[in-house]
Amino acid sequence: MESKPVSRLEMSLHWTIAAGIVGLIGLGLFMSETRSFSLYDIHKSIGLLLFMIIAVRVVVRLNKGWPESISDGPAWEHVVARFVHWALILGTVIMPLSGLLDALMSGQGLSIFALELVAGNPGENGRPQALNEGLAEMAEEVHHYTGYALIAAIVLHVAGALKHHLVDGDNTLRRMVGRS
Ligand code: HEM
Numbered sequence: 001m002e003s004k005p006v007s008r009l010e011m012s013l014h015w016t017i018a019a020g021i022v023g024l025i026g027l028g029l030f031m032s033e034t035r036s037f038s039l040y041d042i043h044k045s046i047g048l049l050l051f052m053i054i055a056v057r058v059v060v061r062l063n064k065g066w067p068e069s070i071s072d073g074p075a076w077e078h079v080v081a082r083f084v085h086w087a088l089i090l091g092t093v094i095m096p097l098s099g100l101l102d103a104l105m106s107g108q109g110l111s112i113f114a115l116e117l118v119a120g121n122p123g124e125n126g127r128p129q130a131l132n133e134g135l136a137e138m139a140e141e142v143h144h145y146t147g148y149a150l151i152a153a154i155v156l157h158v159a160g161a162l163k164h165h166l167v168d169g170d171n172t173l174r175r176m177v178g179r180s
């Protein structure tokens with residue numbers, strides 16, 4: 001089947017963000033589970049850097065629309081794929097935004113590695129003091145539950161990509177790696 005080109009920029013954005021998101025989910029779950037506080041700054045710094053790349057992707061999508069489907073599958077498959085693409089894009093925006101809000105409202109401040117963007121709010125004991133505890137807690141919950149929703153969307157998405165490649169034998173996956 002004839003396949004429409006996906007630009008180099010779209011491919012680079014897709015694979016950079018895919019790797020970044022999977023890595024940050026792994027790191028986020030690991031550091032929260034093991035209370036490894038030394039990893040928090042690394043998670044937040046990479047998350048903020050990735051957010052800039054995610055913003056470029058959102059602008060590209062808004063300008064260019066979605067890549068046209070090249071599969072002959074039933075209509076419901078196209079609907080599910082489009083729904084999952086929306087969930088993935090929204091998830092990649094909500095995760096850094098909620099993380100950022102959590103960090104700011106809990107008084108931790110914001111840095112990208114050594115570069116301080118917003119100073120923390122130390123209390124009398126030197127530990128970060130919340131600016132707005134309610135908002136910080138809400139943002140943390142959003143970060144937590146959106147993280148799990150994103151994992152579900154990624155599993156569906158990867159299963160779909162593999163089905164196109166292995167079962168349908170179409171060019172959907174090849175097009176995304178520039179080999180169609
Ligand atoms: C860009 C994509 C991001 C992804 C996919 C991501 C993913 C995650 C995940 C899965 C967790 C574990 C949640 C839990 O078990 O409750 C987590 C924790 C956390 N993330 Fe992110 N994160 C991202 C960006 C950020 C950013 C930009 C910040 C802050 C600037 C941030 C701050 C945090 C904090 C503070 C925690 C610990 C929450 C807690 O357990 O108290 N994250 N992240």
Ligand code: HEM
Pocket residue numbers: 010014017018019021022061067068069070081085086088089092154157158161172173174176
């Ligand atoms: C190994 C993992 C992955 C594979 C094999 C994969 C494969 C693909 C393929 C083949 C397409 C093109 C679909 C089409 O032509 O209709 C696509 C598009 C897309 N993928 Fe993935 N993907 C992976 C991981 C991810 C992750 C982790 C995310 C986001 C968190 C993501 C988000 C998207 C989005 C939003 C699209 C729509 C087009 C775009 O905006 O670039 N993918 N993916």
